[in-house]
Amino acid sequence: MSPDTRHRRPPSDEAVTPMADADLAARLVVDAGSLARRLREDGLDVRHKTSVSDVVTEADNAAEHQITALLATHRPDDGVLGEEGTLVPGRHERRWVVDPVDGTYNFVNGSDYWCSAVAVTGPDDYLLGAVHRPVTGDTFVGGSDVPTRRNGVPVARLAPGDLAAGSLATYLHPPFFADPDLADPFHRVSRGAATIRMLGSGSVDLASVACGVHTVWCQHSCPEWDWLPGRALVEGAGGVCATVEVNGYDWFVAGRPGAVDQAVALLRG
Template identity: 50%
Template structure:
């Protein structure tokens, strides 16, 4: 039988996820302190280190032992197909450029989803921010908490009163993608580019930022934060505009207005 967030089994999953992201982040931080080589993946801002791979391996080993029937999908290549209909999605170090540069805006993150009908149902997300020793966990049906303390419901607000967090690679500033980005960003009160989508999502869930929008976001960058944002009453949307798929998350009214601006309605 599948383990659903909100049940005793779901609570066990949340405790496991919280422990794994904390251990992964602690391992990555220790390895950074000892010195790391940085490798480029697709661009100068898309990098990977041995700490990313070691943190993912730590999580995978535990999941294969404790949840042997579940599938696993990891940013650094983990790809195990299980039989339970459930999948753990791993981002061992989100914000690797920040991490490698010695900045603190990075985290380790994990999400759990299960097959439901023709799609997937998001059960929970867990995130550990090592710099503040903060562990976030929650989901649409599992009340989010940080270090065991309940998180307050998200306060709705319009885009014009919101801090937008986003990222756009410089080659995309021209053309239809850049035009869509400009329509969306121009409606916000202010804009930040901080370099870790999951940490940005935690700032939104905590009420410090308000809405997130980027395009071409993979599941490991989306799902851990989406689970917690939904759990505090936020909204998440994916939509196709200008030939790319955009991901928008945060205060419901601001999300709706970002989507409208992207589509130029």
């Protein structure tokens, strides 16, 4: 590639296709996740945010910077919202949402259950997401205009399911069990599943839902970076997503058709 080609301004948003977004999104999460993993292997300084399990490291910040730098080169007109504080106003409706390390507590403690995740939104309900798990090497990409695939291979379309016969991936921060407005709906939906999984990375959970491993995922009060990348994957696999308010809190639900309706009904009581 010549220097003139390498530094040429990227095409305008009218020329950007869903597949071009998918390819870029995959590159963003693979590069960011690989960087974070290397930094973990070199040793990390950990800072607590709101609790002992809510942490941030220099890997989170470095990975977010890497993603935003690539977006500035390849999508200079798009907005960017990052978990670690990046906020870039866009020149139109397209915006990238960035979670450089989702599951940071797992990341810090040596678990493989973490990922890098991004999503891009646009006009007409356009949504595309990508999730990369560096330790396993799995990359998931999909959304409204791109059927979800894992490592380049399309996943099976999600058939209707029954929550009572399947697994529920979810999370409730332990101190919140003392709040009945959160604990009661959590207990109702949990008891409605055959089994529950609380593993600590919403985007990895949602990628697993998109692949048919879990029947439903739900969690309350999700910021966009914890919801949109995985939601895109689930919808791109033929799944259903919903948001429901219960006791003043928003619950985010995704999974197999039919099972999501069951979960929503249980949350509502």
